[in-house]
Amino acid sequence: MTTTPAAAPSAAPTTPPRPPRPLLDVRRIYLEPEAAELPRGQQVLARWPDAERVEVASHWQIPELAGDEANVRRWVRIKTEALVLGVKKSLTARRNGRSSDWIAPSTANGCAMACAYCYVPRRKGYSNPVTVFANIDQITGYLARHVRRQGPKTEPDQVDPSAWVYDIGENSDCSVDARLSDNVHDLVDLFRGLPTAKASFATKHVNRDLLGWDPQGRTRVRFSLMPHEAARLLDVRTDPVATRMAAVDDFVAAGYEVHVNLSPVVVQDGWLQAWDELLVQLDDTTGPAFKAQAAAEVIMLTHNAGLHEVNLGWHPKAEDVLWRPDLQQAKRSETGGINVRYRTGDKGRYVAQLLERVEHRTPWLRVRYAF
Template sequence: MNRRTPESLAGRLLHVTRIYHEPDIERFPRARQVLDRYPAAERIEVLSHQAIPGLYGNEGNVEDWVRNKREVLVLGEKKSLSARRNERSSDWIAPSTSNGCAMACSYCYVPRRKGYANPITVFANIEKITGYLERHAARQGVKAIANQCDPVDWVYDIGENSDCSVDAMVSDNVHDLVDLFARLPNAKASFATKLVNRDLLTYDPRGGTRIRFSLMPADTSRVVDVRTSKIADRIAALDDFVDAGYEVHLNFSPVIVHENWLADWTELLTQVADGTSARTRAQLAAEIIFLTHNEGLHEVNLGWHPRGEDLLWRPDLQQTKRSESGQWNVRYKTGWKGRWVDQLTDLIATTLPECRIRYAF
């Protein structure tokens, strides 16, 4: 059966015309692979993938928010490797093999750090990264105490600042990571995604990779999930990914509150219950994260997608809090949010009872 991703999907998301790259990047086979994939793209050498004049920090790029995501790639070397403790979606955050995204979800926190542009950066030294992860997992030994991340395996989030389903269209980094965790005896990869990339069905994960499909009600997704797969397509893919050997969880994030939000969530959960097999539902687990927004991101979004802010920026429902970085974040008001979390978890218990809730906040 041909399960290759249709060309229209990759073509819709990426039409690379410009590649910024660090000096001597072609010494890495993975960089050569990416460059060969886009032979007509203009190549521009830069000193660092983190400091590209005219791309990052250029307020005028707000007008080209989506164009930069579609047309620009960055190639660099990941020089500092570390696995950070997490203990929420995973035990560890793995060193990135990429950051940035071709999709343009208007609530995404990553652009806050990069400044008016967020195209994909591919790290070409994949062998160094996978070698580090293999040694790190070996040092952990057997997971002696089960936790909400996983009862048996140490879980490594491999897509904290990117979407691995998109990254897999650009290079083989994701394939290499899935192969790595398929053979590690005590560790599992994990990533959240909003894209159905059926190329991943040709991999051989052997239970070593957990894909967390992000879901929200379709009407809300059509406004804020810009350039992503339709919610119906994500639900339709769940059984296929379980059958292909992946562990499949759900990422109910962000939960966006509005006047009809509970009715919309009832419809969504019913669609999942009716659209998946008993086998898929039996292994489901979910994380629930209510929206946190940011004043700076709000201002950026007003420059390219103001309609989304009608849902995301609700001062009547939200309260402000200063973040550790000094920025002003907004979250739903404390007393109300607690009730809304209880309402949603109760709804899941009655509508999709097989789905275990890993955490909710």
């Protein structure tokens, strides 16, 4: 008797993977009426024509964005869907001396990315979507006058041997800001024409639109790097570290001065070996043009009790490595806040260990400062 083979079991239905949430999908714009009347404000509104518009008295005082603990559960959604349009009221350049000589007045505040250690949420409450400042002409005018008042830099320092360096992205990521408005492009254009100064910003996002801006060496891009596994946990919604490294040579070729930030350095099991592997990859990935002008900043983790509580509401796994009372101590910051940092003595030892790895694996990489 001939038997018919049993039919093979049908494969279980599969659920297609959920597409990644876009970095920006602006659906609501909170705006100061004054900002909406300026050309840059109109540009932003035109870029997101279907977004709901909500007038506010102040970009700093939006109760449904800041100060509401319930927003912790919607942290990433708010960053993706909300945008604030305001006017920068205080135009001052603040002395720095580490990453830059001066901190420029912000043209944006907040970020669409969500790094678990970011200090900006400490100041803005439970959510920090991007705020774009529309009075860009006032900001660039102030900066041009400030640069002229400094005159030439007559004494080299660790920031730069001959130029006054202005950090234009202290409170945001300029590569992301450039997807929202032309503010960053205007700043790159400004510093191209200032022979005694340079712009500078750190970034975790590769925006290749910047490659066509012809900075002529007057803008320094600092790609932030950390070991891959740590970045997967802590650098939420950022470009992969390998993607950032792969962009370095292209930005050098496009006329940018390119440095790297080795930050934040997070102490955990196997951290030194992970940094060693990252440095080997940086050496293998980048070419001689980058290495001839490269420099680095090494920045140890600083954390904060308030941010710790926020993170517990949306990303508690990050706190397993960020909040380490067994390794950390309280310390008052330069701005008066109470943060936690690695213990005195131990921190110096950690820095020295990492610098030894830098010297061994990337002897061409000059460390401008480490703290």
